[in-house]
Amino acid sequence: xxxxxxxxxxxxxxxxxxxxxxxxxxxxxxxxxxxxxxxxxxxxxxxxxxxxxxxxxxxxxxxxxxxxxxxxxxxxxxxxxxxxxxxxxxxxxxxxxxxxxxxxxxxxxxxxxxxxxxxxxxxxxxxxxxxxxxxxxxxxxxxxxxxxxxxxxxxxxxxxxxxxxxxxxxxxxxxxxxxxxxxxxxxxxxxxxxxxxxxxxxxxxxxxxxxxxxxxxxxxxxxxxxxxxxxxxxxxxxxxxxxxxxxxxxxxxxxxxxxxxxxxxxxxxxxxxxxxxxxxxxxxxxxxxxxxxxxxxxxxxxxxxxxxxxxxxxxxxxxxxxxxxxxxxxxxxxxxxxxxxxxxxxxxxxxxxxxxxxxxxxxxxxxxxxxxxxxxxxxxxxxxxxxxxxxxxxxxxxxxxxxxxxxxxxxxxxxxxxxxxxx
Numbered sequence: 001x002x003x004x005x006x007x008x009x010x011x012x013x014x015x016x017x018x019x020x021x022x023x024x025x026x027x028x029x030x031x032x033x034x035x036x037x038x039x040x041x042x043x044x045x046x047x048x049x050x051x052x053x054x055x056x057x058x059x060x061x062x063x064x065x066x067x068x069x070x071x072x073x074x075x076x077x078x079x080x081x082x083x084x085x086x087x088x089x090x091x092x093x094x095x096x097x098x099x100x101x102x103x104x105x106x107x108x109x110x111x112x113x114x115x116x117x118x119x120x121x122x123x124x125x126x127x128x129x130x131x132x133x134x135x136x137x138x139x140x141x142x143x144x145x146x147x148x149x150x151x152x153x154x155x156x157x158x159x160x161x162x163x164x165x166x167x168x169x170x171x172x173x174x175x176x177x178x179x180x181x182x183x184x185x186x187x188x189x190x191x192x193x194x195x196x197x198x199x200x201x202x203x204x205x206x207x208x209x210x211x212x213x214x215x216x217x218x219x220x221x222x223x224x225x226x227x228x229x230x231x232x233x234x235x236x237x238x239x240x241x242x243x244x245x246x247x248x249x250x251x252x253x254x255x256x257x258x259x260x261x262x263x264x265x266x267x268x269x270x271x272x273x274x275x276x277x278x279x280x281x282x283x284x285x286x287x288x289x290x291x292x293x294x295x296x297x298x299x300x301x302x303x304x305x306x307x308x309x310x311x312x313x314x315x316x317x318x319x320x321x322x323x324x325x326x327x328x329x330x331x332x333x334x335x336x337x338x339x340x341x342x343x344x345x346x347x348x349x350x351x352x353x354x355x356x357x358x359x360x361x362x363x364x365x366x367x368x369x370x371x372x373x374x375x376x377x378x379x380x381x382x383x384x385x386x387x388x389x390x391x392x393x394x395x396x397x398x399x400x401x402x403x404x405x406x407x408x409x410x411x412x413x414x415x416x417x418x419x420x421x422x423x
Contacts, residue, residue, distance in 0.1 A: 001102050001362040007032055017108040020115050020324040028105050035098040042091045046084060053080045103206065104213055107359040109324045110296075110333040116323025122336070123323065128307065129316030131340045136402045140343035141393035142274040144400055145171060148421055151275065162272075163264065163279045165389075170421050174395070174408075175282060177415035178388050179257045182284040182309055186385055189305060191255035191286060196235035198258060199226040204238045207364035209330035209356075219261045228261035232285035233382040240289060241364035245378065247371055251290040251298065255385065258283065275389045276348065282388035288381040289366070292358065295379035296333075299355040303335045306351045306385045313409045315394050316340040318347050332357045337386075339394045350390045353383030 150171025
């Protein structure tokens with residue numbers, strides 16, 4: 001959530017930054033200013049009436065001591081109470097509306113984020129590794145997975161419909177090996193492992209920014225008013241919702257493996273084949289909760305931690321800086337890491353690493369007491385470290401052999417107990 005004081009004091013600056021995402025958001029700033037003006041006017045009326053009621057109440061007490069008639073004054077106090085009740089109810093509605101508008105305004109892009117309308121204008125930062133030259137036509141991962149008995153798309157569809165896959169045999173074992181490898185790597189670098197709930201309350205999704213704007217993308221358990229998490233970022237970041245942390249507790253580094261559940265409401269017709277875009281997929285998440293002055297240095301470290309997974313697996317990738325038009329709702333700045341897929345001849349996203357600054361912290365009310373005894377909002381960061389299914393798919397494609405087998409990356413061999421997956 002954007003600080004309402006910033007909107008009050010520098011509305012044109014806020015509009016200018018938001019317009020870099022989409023000019024439509026500037027209308028919400030005007031709505032906030034209008035509702036905020038209405039709110040403050042109501043507060044002033046209420047305070048004046050309360051003062052008048054208190055004065056008249058004191059007069060009633062004095063008159064009663066003197067044995068004088070107070071009927072008229074008591075009627076006036078009653079009328080004031082009725083007006084106050086009405087105004088307070090109106091104020092409550094206005095404040096609720098104001099909060100709803102604020103919750104629908106995205107984060108302001110950081111000044112270092114390039115302007116652009118969509119992903120085609122993202123900026124490549126660096127590449128690592130050279131895509132392999134094949135002396136045969138590389139197959140897509142879905143063919144390799146089926147041929148080796150690793151992936152069963154037909155039974156996945158039979159059980160749950162489209163965009164669900166059954167991992168079997170060494171496919172299931174490779175998925176589990178990747179999860180353990182990623183968690184072992186991140187915990188060795190100081191991240192604390194967490195196993196969070198997969199079902200969360202609505203206010204938890206409001207805290208990280210998925211609600212109210214993206215409800216259509218979420219799976220909801222109506223009976224219990226709980227949502228399946230779309231990413232472990234949601235429960236990990238909210239672990240400290242409503243809390244005041246000590247400065248010496250920061251930074252906090254967290255990692256978790258969870259399945260992620262997404263309806264993919266806007267993805268009709270995209271990546272129909274394979275496991276690139278699933279309704280349920282595994283991911284190892286990284287979350288940081290840090291002091292504001294450290295957050296951009298921490299973002300660079302976060303990206304590096306995610307990159308290390310791909311380097312150790314020997315998978316070629318590139319890092320791109322997202323432009324304003326492709327930036328996520330809660331993010332001030334995001335790097336995407338994209339891994340090479342030989343069958344497609346292009347890089348595909350496997351991780352997003354974002355600095356949300358104090359945007360989520362304001363929504364969650366997560367603060368810390370600094371050394372000067374001043375309460376400040378923390379900055380929150382999150383990144384995939386990595387999307388496990390996409391990593392598995394990239395391994396199948398990049399390590400495939402002409403005889404149909406797949407060489408297992410060296411760092412996974414102790415986990416998988418084999419060097420090669422053979423037909």
